[in-house]
Amino acid sequence: MRRLLDVSLETKINGILIGVITLIIVSLSAFYLYHSSNEYYDNARRLTLQSAKTISFLPALIDGEDLSDNEKIQTLTNQYIFENDIDFVIVKNREGTILSHPDPSMIGEHEPYDEDARANIFGAYYTEKTDKYIEPSIMAMAPIYAGDEVRQLSGVVKVGYFESKIIEKIMDKLYQLSFMILTFIILSFFISRWFGKYIKSETLGYEPKEITMILKNRENIFSALDEGIMATDLSGKIIYVNEAAQKYLGIPGTADLDGCNIHEYFGSDIEKVLENSEDKPGLSYFETHLNDKEIVVIVNDLYEKEELSGHVLILRDMTEMSELSNKLTIVESLFDDLRAQSHEYKNRLHLISGLLEMEKYHGIRGVLNDEINNLDSHQNNLYGIEEDRIKALLIAKMNTANERRVELNIDDESQMDSISDKATINALITIISNLIDNAIEAVAEVSEPEISFYIGYFDGWLEVVVEDNGSGISDEDKVFEKGYSTKNGGINRGYGLYNVTVNVELLGGYIDIKSREGKTVFTVEIPLLQGGEMDDENPYS
Amino acid sequence: MKNSMKLFSMLMLSAILVLSACSSGSAESDYPSKNVELVAPATPGGGWDATARAMQNVMDSEGLVEQNINVVNKPGGGGEVGWQYLKGQDSHSLAINSSLVIANNLLGQSDLTYEEFTPLAVLATEWISVAVPAESDIEDGIDMLDRLKEDPKSLKIAVGPALGNNDHLSFVRVADEYGVDVSQLEFMIYESGGDVLTALLGGHVDVATLSISESLEQHLSGNLNIIATTADKPIPEDESIQSWQDQGIDFTFPHWRGIMGPPDMTEEEIAYWDETFSKMVETEGWQKVLDNNGWEDYYMNSEETKAFLDEQNEMYDGLMKKAGLTE
Numbered sequence: 001m002r003r004l005l006d007v008s009l010e011t012k013i014n015g016i017l018i019g020v021i022t023l024i025i026v027s028l029s030a031f032y033l034y035h036s037s038n039e040y041y042d043n044a045r046r047l048t049l050q051s052a053k054t055i056s057f058l059p060a061l062i063d064g065e066d067l068s069d070n071e072k073i074q075t076l077t078n079q080y081i082f083e084n085d086i087d088f089v090i091v092k093n094r095e096g097t098i099l100s101h102p103d104p105s106m107i108g109e110h111e112p113y114d115e116d117a118r119a120n121i122f123g124a125y126y127t128e129k130t131d132k133y134i135e136p137s138i139m140a141m142a143p144i145y146a147g148d149e150v151r152q153l154s155g156v157v158k159v160g161y162f163e164s165k166i167i168e169k170i171m172d173k174l175y176q177l178s179f180m181i182l183t184f185i186i187l188s189f190f191i192s193r194w195f196g197k198y199i200k201s202e203t204l205g206y207e208p209k210e211i212t213m214i215l216k217n218r219e220n221i222f223s224a225l226d227e228g229i230m231a232t233d234l235s236g237k238i239i240y241v242n243e244a245a246q247k248y249l250g251i252p253g254t255a256d257l258d259g260c261n262i263h264e265y266f267g268s269d270i271e272k273v274l275e276n277s278e279d280k281p282g283l284s285y286f287e288t289h290l291n292d293k294e295i296v297v298i299v300n301d302l303y304e305k306e307e308l309s310g311h312v313l314i315l316r317d318m319t320e321m322s323e324l325s326n327k328l329t330i331v332e333s334l335f336d337d338l339r340a341q342s343h344e345y346k347n348r349l350h351l352i353s354g355l356l357e358m359e360k361y362h363g364i365r366g367v368l369n370d371e372i373n374n375l376d377s378h379q380n381n382l383y384g385i386e387e388d389r390i391k392a393l394l395i396a397k398m399n400t401a402n403e404r405r406v407e408l409n410i411d412d413e414s415q416m417d418s419i420s421d422k423a424t425i426n427a428l429i430t431i432i433s434n435l436i437d438n439a440i441e442a443v444a445e446v447s448e449p450e451i452s453f454y455i456g457y458f459d460g461w462l463e464v465v466v467e468d469n470g471s472g473i474s475d476e477d478k479v480f481e482k483g484y485s486t487k488n489g490g491i492n493r494g495y496g497l498y499n500v501t502v503n504v505e506l507l508g509g510y511i512d513i514k515s516r517e518g519k520t521v522f523t524v525e526i527p528l529l530q531g532g533e534m535d536d537e538n539p540y541s
Numbered sequence: 542m543k544n545s546m547k548l549f550s551m552l553m554l555s556a557i558l559v560l561s562a563c564s565s566g567s568a569e570s571d572y573p574s575k576n577v578e579l580v581a582p583a584t585p586g587g588g589w590d591a592t593a594r595a596m597q598n599v600m601d602s603e604g605l606v607e608q609n610i611n612v613v614n615k616p617g618g619g620g621e622v623g624w625q626y627l628k629g630q631d632s633h634s635l636a637i638n639s640s641l642v643i644a645n646n647l648l649g650q651s652d653l654t655y656e657e658f659t660p661l662a663v664l665a666t667e668w669i670s671v672a673v674p675a676e677s678d679i680e681d682g683i684d685m686l687d688r689l690k691e692d693p694k695s696l697k698i699a700v701g702p703a704l705g706n707n708d709h710l711s712f713v714r715v716a717d718e719y720g721v722d723v724s725q726l727e728f729m730i731y732e733s734g735g736d737v738l739t740a741l742l743g744g745h746v747d748v749a750t751l752s753i754s755e756s757l758e759q760h761l762s763g764n765l766n767i768i769a770t771t772a773d774k775p776i777p778e779d780e781s782i783q784s785w786q787d788q789g790i791d792f793t794f795p796h797w798r799g800i801m802g803p804p805d806m807t808e809e810e811i812a813y814w815d816e817t818f819s820k821m822v823e824t825e826g827w828q829k830v831l832d833n834n835g836w837e838d839y840y841m842n843s844e845e846t847k848a849f850l851d852e853q854n855e856m857y858d859g860l861m862k863k864a865g866l867t868e
Contacts, residue, residue, distance in 0.1 A: 120724045122705045123730075149732075
């Protein structure tokens with residue numbers, strides 16, 4: 001059995017189709033044949049009985065008082081045989097003398113009553129199978145009554161129908177049926193061949209086993225990927241999710257995907273992308289946050305027979321990448337700041353050298369004292385900040401500001417504990433760095449540029465305040481949108497404040513902006529307890 | 542597809558509920574809701590006709606059935622015409638039957654079988670007599686059989702309404718056992734029992750085989766002479782009448798009459814008639830009818846009747862196949 005089933009799909013389909021069709025046709029034919037055989041016998045019975053009755057009622061028989069006119073009866077029965085589909089007629093009178101018989105020599109002979117006794121005694125009408133005459137036949141018996149008001153039995157009519165004729169008819173039918181069966185089987189052969197080919201073409205020529213293998217492999221490959229892969233139909237119903245995507249979306253591995261919709265997970269982001277993709281098909285992407293992770297979702301269209309049938313979403317975890325880029329940014333800015341510092345010192349050294357040339361030694365002392373005080377004041381204000389990375393960032397920013405002739409004052413009440421969580425510190429670095437850069441840019445065209453910075457704890461929140469006396473911001477809501485910038489051109493412009501917002505949201509905080517009377521104040525609040533731990537219990541987070 | 546199937550099955554279900562509610566409601570309270578028709582499948586004057594009219598009388602006078610009862614005569618074909626008619630009627634038509642309802646089919650005279658009808662009751666039986674005209678020189682049954690044994694064609698025997706009925710069968714059976722060549726017997730077939738009696742009284746035939754109920758009155762008045770009966774005990778009206786048993790032939794044969802309804806009567810309707818007939822056969826009026834006709838009470842309810850008919854069917858089948866072939 002196992003081995004029988006272990007054949008190609010096409011063979012299986014052919015086998016089953018031909019088998020079933022053959023079975024149906026053969027059994028139907030057998031039933032039909034059986035039914036019509038019965039009908040032939042019934043017809044023969046009916047025909048002979050009807051003929052026997054008719055002959056028994058013929059006036060020639062009824063009127064002949066003693067059924068004596070043999071010749072007349074013989075002629076009559078011969079005529080009747082000729083006109084009807086019966087084979088022989090025998091007429092006997094009550095004594096058993098044969099009056100009519102297919103074999104003329106039998107006429108006048110005596111034949112005792114036997115199978116025809118029931119007709120002769122009880123006046124019964126009935127049929128029986130017999131091989132008494134000529135060949136096996138169906139024979140009907142009918143009594144002959146004479147008289148009108150008073151009737152009397154006067155003899156018996158027997159009408160026969162050869163069984164061989166019935167068998168011949170059955171064989172005829174069998175022959176016809178076999179021809180039909182053969183035709184249908186051949187037809188079913190072609191149909192199943194075509195059907196098998198059709199199925200094969202639908203499965204791209206793969207056997208079911210191969211398809212299973214391909215699917216299993218695909219599943220394995222997709223599971224092994226770090227990138228999440230999802231497929232949806234046009235309505236957004238999820239039809240496939242690999243393991244990584246399930247992890248990103250927070251769907252348990254065993255969950256039923258029926259009825260899940262990507263709109264539940266990506267909301268308006270995906271709608272925007274999909275709307276756009278209708279106009280210009282092809283690759284598009286958006287960024288989003290899923291379970292504290294920064295995810296880039298690449299949306300591609302799925303085509304079947306050149307018709308849009310759905311979308312493929314590739315989810316790429318950008319958290320590490322953005323961490324890396326943050327670090328790079330910081331290193332880059334430190335590098336910049338070092339360069340600025342060295343330039344600054346070169347300037348001072350030139351100044352001292354000049355004063356030396358002019359022998360104005362008091363001036364030299366003044367410059368040096370200035371420098372020392374300046375350094376000290378910076379250092380003093382940073383005492384409260386224990387987090388070294390933030391401290392380094394602030395020193396670097398101060399140098400940058402200094403180079404640009406911008407006064408960056410760190411509030412001497414600033415304080416911050418060191419933080420162990422990498423994600424938090426990275427986000428904070430991004431926030432602070434961008435806010436200060438932004439402020440430096442904002443005050444670039446002001447006569448007395450001044451920026452003040454404060455960081456500190458208040459009631460379970462970490463507060464970062466950056467204030468500048470720049471040109472201000474006209475549209476306070478738009479400022480956080482991606483690509484918004486008041487600055488002049490530039491490739492990376494417009495992402496700074498967007499990144500700030502993203503990171504603030506990531507930490508579950510708030511950002512507030514106030515711009516009036518020549519002052520712009522950015523306030524960021526992060527739910528962070530003193531001591532560096534994120535405050536998970538904060539009701540506002 | 543699924544929905545339409547559901548809808549369909551619900552419709553069917555409700556239809557069944559409605560139908561069953563209707564039928565049970567009407568059967569319990571309404572049946573019989575119109576005049577009841579009693580079909581006597583013979584001309585007036587015969588045994589079937591007498592049975593039907595006696596039943597009509599008794600049930601009317603005792604008030605057993607609230608509706609009117611009408612007797613309808615449908616003669617022909619040895620009962621075939623009447624029963625064929627009954628088959629197309631509703632349950633307010635009933636017909637008298639006898640062994641012919643079995644024999645007709647066995648004789649190939651009818652496609653109807655007793656199984657196509659609803660058996661309701663066997664009501665009475667009577668015995669069959671062989672009678673000769675008063676002036677006949679046949680002394681008794683044995684004398685007649687001897688004459689027939691010598692020459693089966695010597696006597697004309699009247700029978701009605703068809704060959705194969707109880708009168709005929711019982712006569713053939715006795716003759717066959719006595720060694721008469723029954724295939725040569727001269728039976729004269731009359732349309733009804735009444736015609737048989739007329740033929741005998743008119744001297745058209747030498748012997749007649751007919752029910753005692755049909756022959757007794759004329760016997761008592763001396764117009765004919767009963768030479769043998771199929772009874773198993775003396776006839777109360779005239780104990781001098783000899784049965785076949787009295788004459789040394791061990792043979793008895795009841796000639797029963799019953800009543801049946803059209804096919805597919807409901808259980809409630811059958812139960813109604815079971816109750817009615819069981820009451821009817823208890824009445825004095827019915828006892829008087831039995832006495833007057835020389836019938837005997839043979840009451841069986843619908844269930845017993847069904848079993849009885851099966852048994853009779855087997856008996857007749859055997860009888861017909863054996864007779865005439867014994868020699």
